[in-house]
Amino acid sequence: xxxxxxxxxxxxxxxxxxxxxxxxxxxxxxxxxxxxxxxxxxxxxxxxxxxxxxxxxxxxxxxxxxxxxxxxxxxxxxxxxxxxxxxxxxxxxxxxxxxxxxxxxxxxxxxxxxxxxxxxxxxxxxxxxxxxxxxxxxxxxxxxxxxxxxxxxxxxxxxxxxxxxxxxxxxxxxxxxxxxxxxxxxxxxxxxxxxxxxxxxxxxxxxxxxxxxxxxxxxxxxxxxxxxxxxxxxxxxxxxxxxxxxxxxxxxxxxxxxxxxxxxxxxxxxxxxxxxxxxxxxxxxxxxxxxxxxxxxxxxxxxxxxxxxxxxxxxxxxxxxxxxxxxxxxxxxxxxxxxxxxxxxxxxxxxxxxxxxxxxxx
Amino acid sequence: xxxxxxxxxxxxxxxxxxxxxxxxxxxxxxxxxxxxxxxxxxxxxxxxxxxxxxxxxxxxxxxxxxxxxxxxxxxxxxxxxxxxxxxxxxxxxxxxxxxxxxxxxxxxxxxxxxxxxxxxxxxxxxxxxxxxxxxxxxxxxxxxxxxxxxxxxxxxxxxxxxxxxxxxxxxxxxxxxxxxxxxxxxxxxxxxxxxxxxxxxxxxxxxxxxxxxxxxxxxxxxxxxxxxxxxxxxxxxxxxxxxxxxxxxxxxxxxxxxxxxxxxxxxxxxxxxxxxxxxxxxxxxxxxxxxxxxxxxxxxxxxxxxxxxxx
Numbered sequence: 314x315x316x317x318x319x320x321x322x323x324x325x326x327x328x329x330x331x332x333x334x335x336x337x338x339x340x341x342x343x344x345x346x347x348x349x350x351x352x353x354x355x356x357x358x359x360x361x362x363x364x365x366x367x368x369x370x371x372x373x374x375x376x377x378x379x380x381x382x383x384x385x386x387x388x389x390x391x392x393x394x395x396x397x398x399x400x401x402x403x404x405x406x407x408x409x410x411x412x413x414x415x416x417x418x419x420x421x422x423x424x425x426x427x428x429x430x431x432x433x434x435x436x437x438x439x440x441x442x443x444x445x446x447x448x449x450x451x452x453x454x455x456x457x458x459x460x461x462x463x464x465x466x467x468x469x470x471x472x473x474x475x476x477x478x479x480x481x482x483x484x485x486x487x488x489x490x491x492x493x494x495x496x497x498x499x500x501x502x503x504x505x506x507x508x509x510x511x512x513x514x515x516x517x518x519x520x521x522x523x524x525x526x527x528x529x530x531x532x533x534x535x536x537x538x539x540x541x542x543x544x545x546x547x548x549x550x551x552x553x554x555x556x557x558x559x560x561x562x563x564x565x566x567x568x569x570x571x572x573x574x575x576x577x578x579x580x581x582x583x584x585x586x587x588x589x590x591x592x593x594x595x596x597x598x599x600x601x602x603x604x605x606x607x608x609x610x611x612x613x614x615x616x617x618x619x620x621x622x623x624x625x626x627x628x629x630x631x632x633x634x635x636x637x638x639x640x641x642x643x644x645x646x647x648x649x650x651x652x653x654x655x656x657x658x659x660x661x662x663x664x665x666x667x668x669x670x671x672x673x674x675x
Numbered sequence: 676x677x678x679x680x681x682x683x684x685x686x687x688x689x690x691x692x693x694x695x696x697x698x699x700x701x702x703x704x705x706x707x708x709x710x711x712x713x714x715x716x717x718x719x720x721x722x723x724x725x726x727x728x729x730x731x732x733x734x735x736x737x738x739x740x741x742x743x744x745x746x747x748x749x750x751x752x753x754x755x756x757x758x759x760x761x762x763x764x765x766x767x768x769x770x771x772x773x774x775x776x777x778x779x780x781x782x783x784x785x786x787x788x789x790x791x792x793x794x795x796x797x798x799x800x801x802x803x804x805x806x807x808x809x810x811x812x813x814x815x816x817x818x819x820x821x822x823x824x825x826x827x828x829x830x831x832x833x834x835x836x837x838x839x840x841x842x843x844x845x846x847x848x849x850x851x852x853x854x855x856x857x858x859x860x861x862x863x864x865x866x867x868x869x870x871x872x873x874x875x876x877x878x879x880x881x882x883x884x885x886x887x888x889x890x891x892x893x894x895x896x897x898x899x900x901x902x903x904x905x906x907x908x909x910x911x912x913x914x915x916x917x918x919x920x921x922x923x924x925x926x927x928x929x930x931x932x933x934x935x936x937x938x939x940x941x942x943x944x945x946x947x948x949x950x951x952x953x954x955x956x957x958x959x960x961x962x963x964x965x966x967x968x969x970x971x972x973x974x975x976x977x978x979x980x981x982x983x984x985x986x
Contacts, residue, residue, distance in 0.1 A: 363863075363867055364867070364868075365866065378812075384866075385866040385867050386866050386869045387869075390861070391868075392864070394863070394864060396858070398858070398863065400865035400878075400879065402883060402885075411868050412869055414873075415865075415868055459864075465869075469867075569852060
């Protein structure tokens with residue numbers, strides 16, 4: 314196992330730059346998830362660590378070794394591909410032992426490794442099968458077995474679960490996480506699914522447009538997003554945003570929505586001077602409560618549009634202050650469409666973002 | 676639709692079926708019949724001769740010699756073609772500047788008729804004013820002219836080389852199709868698994884190209900075994916029948932010496948040889964793991980489709 318150090322890394326395709334000054338230090342034994350919308354450069358970064366893409370600038374180190382120009386077959390990292398990339402003409406056993414064979418390991422060593430890994434992954438009965446005779450989940454497991462059997466310096470996962478159905482995906486999520494706890498291997502995992510990122514990562518790297526937005530543990534990023542992008546990307550349902558104006562006077566701060574509704578806000582050092590500025594308030598669906606009311610008088614009243622019952626909780630879409638907010642109540646709340654509701658924000662949990670650069674102000 | 680009943684599919688293919696029987700089946704029947712009868716030089720059947728025509732053919736030294744030459748010709752041309760086509764296809768499968776031009780150039784010989792190619796090459800190797808002699812002379816590699824086609828070994832080598840040249844376009848096309856069907860991620864996986872370039876070729880490219888190699892070998896053997904124009908135009912089987920192959924031998928027997936019965940027997944022998952070869956070849960190279968054949972992996976899907984369309 315080894316640490317991975319990515320320093321000032323850039324990537325160009327021709328004159329187009331797709332990665333800008335990427336810096337990540339992945340520690341020995343850490344499970345790091347690269348997450349972001351498609352096209353954000355997360356897969357490119359992973360493939361650069363694997364050696365499948367050249368490094369246009371900066372340096373990548375595996376342990377202490379600079380690996381910028383080391384060919385992929387000489388880097389001791391294993392990769393699990395989105396399409397599994399199992400060799401279709403080889404049995405499960407041959408697939409798993411391919412890497413060992415390429416490294417001229419003795420048959421005895423192969424047998425020991427094969428036995429151990431197939432036990433861990435429960436592949437014992439499948440060793441003579443061909444990939445096409447396996448289900449999606451089994452193929453996924455073989456692909457992981459192929460990586461584990463080598464006992465590499467690091468594991469790289471490129472959206473390994475995106476071809477599986479929802480149920481299997483959540484099952485494999487737990488399985489991969491459990492495997493990591495058992496093997497303690499340095500892992501880099503790429504996904505566009507924020508649920509995977511939140512549930513699996515020791516640390517998450519949120520990427521957008523070829524840049525890193527924020528790095529931190531899932532809870533840190535969830536509670537203290539550095540900017541509006543991170544806040545909106547993590548968490549499900551996504552955070553609600555309301556545009557308006559922030560006015561700060563001494564220790565008093567207030568947020569005035571476009572609808573002239575005023576929210577009291579705790580002032581914060583980041584809010585700076587006394588001037589007013591355009592800002593966005595961000596509040597998670599879990600931090601809003603709805604109470605049915607009769608009248609329409611109060612500005613804090615909204616109209617329910619859609620109600621989704623999951624059985625244990627209620628998700629409502631509410632027209633509120635000219636926009637649409639999503640509210641998740643942790644219990645069964647019987648609301649009807651078109652019903653008027655009083656909307657209450659838990660302001661202590663609200664975030665304030667600068668409307669210009671998206672940075673968090675509180 | 677239902678009212679037409681279960682015979683409707685047969686009804687619908689009936690016209691093409693009978694056309695095929697007429698166009699393909701009848702000539703085979705006719706040549707087999709001729710091979711069993713005495714036939715005069717105008718093609719009229721005389722009397723039943725049993726296997727007499729075959730005995731006559733097999734007691735002809737030239738016929739036996741021709742069988743050997745046909746084997747050399749077929750194995751050399753097909754072997755050379757396949758060995759050259761795989762690397763050519765691999766190069767053309769790489770992404771490089773001017774690839775489409777290179778692909779066109781490789782495919783160009785396909786667009787020229789065999790007869791035309793043969794005529795051109797006859798002039799190239801011509802002993803008196805061929806460009807081959809001229810080039811070798813001006814490079815200082817040779818002094819004076821050499822009549823290439825007058826020497827049996829040289830002539831046979833030359834027709835084999837040209838045979839390879841004209842078979843390459845078709846074969847490269849097959850292999851290009853095969854290579855495109857191998858997903859890049861397999862190579863990436865093999866790379867991270869530590870496979871060097873040669874090992875990726877040996878363990879990924881070769882096995883996955885196997886079905887395409889089979890098709891290329893079988894189709895080329897059939898074409899080359901029966902290939903008439905090159906040899907006929909360039910050497911006419913000469914000198915002294917030493918570049919004759921079965922097809923030119925049969926043609927000579929039929930239309931030069933008027934021995935249609937013997938020629939028919941030769942044709943039947945050729946036909947049986949090809950049938951036996953094809954069966955034997957598919958038996959030898961059959962998939963020992965039938966399961967692996969139709970890889971039903973998302974990656975393998977393209978491979979599978981191509982397999983089906985080629986088969």
